[in-house]
Amino acid sequence: MKKKLESIPATLVSVQDYESLFADFIPHPVYEYIAGGSADDISLKNNRNAFDSILLNRRVLADFSAASTRTEVLGKTVKYPIMLAPVAHQKLVHPKGEIATAEAANVLDLGFIGSTLSSVPMEDVADALQGEKWFQLYFQESRDATLSLIQRAENAGYSAIVVTVDAAINGLRNRVQRAGFTLPAGMEANLVNYQCPPLKSIEADQSIILNGIMRDSPTWRDIQWIQSQTSLPVILKGITNCEDAKIAKELGVAGIVVSNHGGRTLDSVPAAIDVLADIRATVGDDLTLLFDSGIRRGSDIFKALALGADSVLIGRPQLYGLSIAGALGVAHILKLLIEEFEVTMALMGCATIDQITQDTLYSKQSI
Incomplete structure (x- = not known):
């Protein structure tokens, strides 16, 4: 195993x-x-393949005298339509974990979403952040524990609650099983003071999964309960179905993250980018829509915005940079993505974010 780099080759x-x-x-x-x-990494692979199949419809000789990457997300002006996605257990790859990633977010002036499964307490992560910070919430076994996490996030200065709704149970992580991975102690710093309740009893002929684990899994009623418990904006992460998006909007959530969890939960669901435009059409223009799953190039950011996203979330690449060069590596990756995005805007003839529309994507009808 190689030593962390102190400079970027x-x-x-x-x-x-x-x-x-x-x-x-x-x-x-x-x-x-x-x-x-x-499982078979079908959705994981499709997230990338789908991006690669989207072509751009460039224009030339555009006026860039008033160019800007600034836009609005949840009513706030941001420098770039990019945030750092919630990524768990970051001390697995670097001793500073989420603190190093927060330092990188500060350098690039990007928003940061802290994970319930952070390996650093949410309060310490919040103290390390200078810009916009949201807290990603996983429902806990008891409402008291869930409410405690929400209240801690409020007290720490997080400005939104991002509820992950597509991971009631873990997906079939076959690669993890084959590799013999087990989570080391101390990797869930936010949960150390919460006791796990006893296992639910089930009948002998019942399913441990369907009648046990899923019996008290969250429902739309729990989303309404969260909304009643906090004044912070509530965003739902993990929506890929238009009917779910419609319900979310009817409940008055502040936003949706279109995401298939990076292909890590249910395999064979569509690539997140393939459902983005339909979900935007379903919820209209007035609901904040973020995108997650598969961003690897600045042109991917452009494509997601063209299909209806207000901003995108960067997930796994955080860990690539963190594992190789700590905060410097994360900052470099984010800088690369920003520069690629700006190059794409320049070569596409889009001087501002509002010019990035579906018309900028190629189809036989668009030429």
């Missing part, structure tokens, strides 16, 4: 370059935990 010029190297800097079981999807 000139050969690292894209996220793909980092992705091809990061296995050398972490133990193999950890690599499989991070890189793997669910």
Whole structure:
């Protein structure tokens, strides 16, 4: 296993370059935990393939005298339509974990979403952040524990609650199983003071999964309960179905993250980018829509915005940079993505974010 880099080699010029190297800097079981999807990795692979199949419809000789990457997300002006997605257990790849990633977010002035499964307490992560910070919430076994996490996030200064809704149980992480990965102690710093309730009893002929684990899994009523418990905006992460998007909007959530969890929960669901435009059409223009799953190039960011996203979330690439070069690596990856996005805007003839529409995507009818 290689030692963390203290400077960035000139050969690292894209996220793909980092992705091809990061296995050398972490133990193999950890690599499989991070890189793997669910079951046969169909959705994981499709997330990338779908992006690659989207072509751009460029224009030339555009006026860039008032160019800007600024836009609004949840009513606030941001420098770039990019945030750091909630990524769990970051001390698996670097001793500073989420603190190092927060330092990188500060350098690039990007928003940060802290995970319930952070390996650093949410309060310490919040103290390290200078910009916009949201808290990603996993429902806990008891409402008291869930409410405690929400209240801690409020007290720490997080400005939104992002509820993950597509992972009531873990997906079939076969690559993780084959590699023999187990989570080391101390990787869930936010949950150390919460006791797990006793296992639910089931009848002998019942399913442990369907009648046990899923019996008290969250429903739309629990989303309404969260809304009643906090004044912070509530965003739902993990929506890929238009009917679910419609219900979410009817309940008055502040936003939706279109995501298939990076292909890590249910395999064979569509690539998240393939459902984005339909979900935007379903919820209309007035609901904040974010996108997650598969971003690896600045042109991917452009494509997601063209299909209806207000901003995108960067997930696994955080860990690529963190594992290789700590905060410096994360900052470099984010800088690369921003520069690629700006190059794409320039070559597409889009001087501002509002010019990035579906008309900028190629189809036979658009030429």
